[in-house]
Amino acid sequence: MIAKKMVKLVEGSSVIRAMFEEGKKMAAEFGAENVYDFSLGNPSVEPPAGVKNAMIRTLEEENPNYLHGYMNNAGYEDVRAAIAAHINKEQGTNFNENNIIMTVGAAGGLNVMLKTLLDPEDEVVVFAPFFGEYSNYVANYDGKLVVVPPNTETFMPDMEAFASLITPKTKVVIMNTPNNPTGVVYSEDTLKELAKVMEEKEKEFNTSIYLLSDEPYRELVYGDITVPYATKYYQNTIVGYSYSKSLSLPGERIGYLVIPSDVDDYEDVFGAASVATRILGFVNAPSLQQRAIMACLEEKVDVSIYDRNRRLLVDSLKGMGFECANPDGAFYLFLKTPVDDKEFTKKAKEYHLLVVPGQTFGCAGYVRISYCVDYDMIVRSLPAFEKMAQEYGLKR
């Protein structure tokens, strides 16, 4: 009786559920401390203390009908103004409250923008490997997903392939940096090249192509890496941001969209995005979280904890002969598998290692390892990885 479009998705979700149940069974059989679950993207670092204080203070001080009431669908104006000012300070941009729409996380923001922009059959370009949910989001609005094959040398977009896949029907390009699942951060040169390709195609086809920059991992970068701000390189850029990772609040569903005033048809796009927020049933981003965020704009999680995990894993795995993409950001390693990635994932399970096959992200021959886990679990897991390396004759 359910919608035809949902049938396959329910099957897919049963598979995930089965995996999850299997993991629980393994933990029951071998002890939770002997199962090494690297499959989830649920932040392990605590939210900064300032976040809890801000929430409690907001609850103590604000008028409850104002704090928990309806506001403009785009969000509280003062919150949006404060976020705009914060971005301006950090990025030298020139945004104000009329460039910000508060969203139910980044997932909510992406859906709002795709609802706003896509007519049926419009094309949305993504770069493999990519977060699998993009294909569901695009399908929600009857768009057509166009996948640029992976460039496994650098995991930056393959510009030639990209250019060749843009057509007069291309409406949106989704970019995700720092990247899930590779951890790669797109360089400034990459952004410039991307912009050049898109500008040329806009001219060639006389169209507007919106770059949707999905940036939930923006603050999670290591060493001296910085993440260039995409609006400065390409005019028709819209940014989707979330506090899920930067403040470890994924369950709270709080984020925002940046819609710069100089994107094509700005007024219609901003107006339609506000309407889409309402009619998709979000109505508005959760109100307490909006107001608490305003008091936490300078906070972020202690990324040194993720960095310590990252270094231990990268050094250890490389020492065993594994190779991976440049893990400059997010909390993922994208590990090259000596055999088919689904086979590798299956074999890993025998060693109680849970990882996600690259095929899930449109990139076979790799697995994703999430290191948003306890450091001690990583330490305990290393002998298992070691045995995998031996099994596949990787040991140098």
Place this chain on the structure above:
Amino acid sequence: MIAKKMVKLVEGSSVIRAMFEEGKKMAAEFGAENVYDFSLGNPSVEPPAGVKNAMIRTLEEENPNYLHGYMNNAGYEDVRAAIAAHINKEQGTNFNENNIIMTVGAAGGLNVMLKTLLDPEDEVVVFAPFFGEYSNYVANYDGKLVVVPPNTETFMPDMEAFASLITPKTKVVIMNTPNNPTGVVYSEDTLKELAKVMEEKEKEFNTSIYLLSDEPYRELVYGDITVPYATKYYQNTIVGYSYSKSLSLPGERIGYLVIPSDVDDYEDVFGAASVATRILGFVNAPSLQQRAIMACLEEKVDVSIYDRNRRLLVDSLKGMGFECANPDGAFYLFLKTPVDDKEFTKKAKEYHLLVVPGQTFGCAGYVRISYCVDYDMIVRSLPAFEKMAQEYGLKR
């Protein structure tokens, strides 16, 4: 450049925006205390004190990564179990956590169910007058809205018209009691008749027709009125609930769906609704609010405050010769207009009265008056209503 489907919606939203701006202008010109805004459905009664305490206690006591982290897309299991137990206690039902999905308000829940159930061109029946957003929600999934004309005698559904409008393509019937905009509460007899019509049509067409009972106003009833629980009268009932009004938390976006185990294709429907929650970009209902709600299941706003507003308005307006639907629930009066409702709305504005024309809800000849406002504003507004009554010669 925006989606064609969005163009009209943006125009519509500009009209609302213009109205809102006009209201602000009137307040600036005549003083806020001399403008009587009865147009909004934003709760005016404070959330019960227990709500704030529950949120703060939850923040103080729970592990922050658990409290703010991802959980099952359907919501925390213990929260869902507690809500199921609460409904069972109140209604004598037999639900458990596998019948509850936490949602981003009732609007989120309705969208999740329509995504779950609707194939393109499937028909969704609503009873005029109805909350205008239903038409947008149905259009989101390419469904076809079928409107049962209003029965202005009782504002209960016209059963004959209803039966004649059900076809083999009818997939969902949306019911809303206590009703927005009429304030009418459907009686037990009405539910029995509704069920009878739907059961007969299911048999006739060999289909499953789901009754989606939208109940954000369930707790807002006055006098000795009770709201029958729809799952007890019709097997294929799914309930959409929200704490927006019962706890005055509309900005927080927290509610739930009840999907009883005996609806047709229960497993697929529940599974697909969980997936729809994820892929529509809600991902999950806000996590802190979920856990705080669990501690507030016995709380509700002080409805005597709304009741006092209601009695003042009803008695005063009836005394002036106005007529309205039976205002047993919600916080709306649906007032019969002696002239066209848009003309009446325009005239009302001359007296600084802001109301919403019935045509917005598919029912001309009436206006909606929201009494979720300050009592004193109602008192101050009465001379303006009095002048309207005189203007139209209503005074008896």
